[in-house]
Amino acid sequence: MFLAQLKNELWKLFGKKRTYIGFGAFLLAQTAMMLAFKYTRWQSDFEKLLNGNGYLASEFISVLTVSVVMLIPQIMLLMPLYATLIGGDLVAKEAEDGTLRMILSRPISRARLMFVKWSAGIIFAIVLVLMLNLTALGFASLLFPWKGMFVFLPGQAFCVLTAHEGFIRFLMSSSFMAVNASTMVSVAFMFSCFNMKPSAATILALSFLFVSMVMENIPFFDRYEDFFITHHFKCWLLIFRDPAPWPQICQSEIILGAVCATAFIIGAMAFQVRDIKS
């Protein structure tokens, strides 16, 4: 029965157009960035960076390198927006539309309903990341060859890898990205369970992430960076360090998993005691 309920929740989620706004925006952004990389000074600047570090640029301007270059700004800027948009809709939109009242005239328990909805949100986050990574690889492979991988982000990541090793790291980074997206969806879901409009839930979740990011970047809070979830979001890039700092990555993943679970529990408890009225 749970699977049937989850399937129907996914029907609801993927049946409406606004779910695809994020997918469409990512496709547009990727196309624009890839063309910009290919046909502006971006590529030549990148080649200079490689050559300056003693690498042969022609060996590392590849599908994997360009994919990560395209993904970084999208993960930083677009992902929180679209993940929280969907998370904020999960409960609050149904309450606003009135369909929640119809669902709650049925014998399903509120806790189960919340778990079904949250699970659907997590699946959406995973699908969004999968699609994002696949299209990044797909678009990049149209214009660039399959060669070695180079990732350079001052203070965060640096690696030079073979195509095979680079692809494995890319896949691992995708799974960490999915955890990030799931955490964003969970935070928005939590707000969505309270008595508020879907847009308010989305804005609150975005504000929460934004405040976390701002505080994390204030030098005073350097020693407390582990307390900011946006700090742990960066672990998808840490995998590109050589060697990968596994203890740090595992710690961040566990913390993000705990944030997801906590957000779900708070949301479900708030929903449990709420009165649902027209």
Place this chain on the structure above:
Amino acid sequence: MIELSHVVKKFGGRTAVDDLSFTVPRGEIFGLLGHNGAGKSTAIGMMLGQVWPTSGEVKVCGRDIQSQRSEALTRVGAIFEAPVFYDYLSGERNLQILSTYTAPTSKARIREVVEWVGLTGREQSKVRTYSHGMRSRLALAQALLPKPELLILDEPSDGLDPEGIHEMRQTILRLQRELGLTILLSSHLLNEVEQLCTRIAVLQKGKKVFEGNVADVKATRGKVALKTNNFAEAEKILRAQNLITATAEEKFITLAEGRSTAEIAQALVSAGLAVEGLWQHEQTVEDFYMNLIKPPPLQKN
């Protein structure tokens, strides 16, 4: 089927439902009346476990709605005013989605219900293409899916045209006749309540101000409509002969105990007054309701 016992619901400092108690036995069509904000929807919300009572006890199908909500609602269907669905999905998909919140439902059962409500042929169309009447039928279909014993209807005719209201009324009667359902109906349409319900409760500012049989409401013993060429003179004559105890609106008289309309006619004709009409007045639920909830007249000083 429904038992409310001293139920109170407060939203902050505002009391929406105040010490409400009533029982709806199996097989009855029970009407819940009251103006906007009287507490009808809150009461219905508490019956469905959507609104938690501040105090008191609500039992549906013999089970406490707070501690045994799932068991209590297994054989309950509900329709709310202005039925809302997932507009971007088909009618059938909506029914499939809603049915999974109760129990696994076969496609044959969905087809059966779609046919019962007269939506066959349109079930694959997106709900956004449905008229208001079709949405009401779909709402009825979703309520009937779990083979309910109890149907809770919260303003089911809201927004329907006269034809739709008539259709809904016939459907409610058919539901009770053919499926033997117990029905709780909340409505603003007093003539609808009069035609459908066997018993009613009236809420005012969250309090129950009346509960009783519709037949008793309509039976206003001794109230007679009188049409004559001089009502004031007629009143004087009838009072002098102790035939009546009261008059109202210059058209109604209340007969004294043991007196009949024949005696009234005889007295008036003997006095030379023309009696153009004299008949037992049957009060409508609307008359009753308006009298019940009308504010008391302002007192001077």
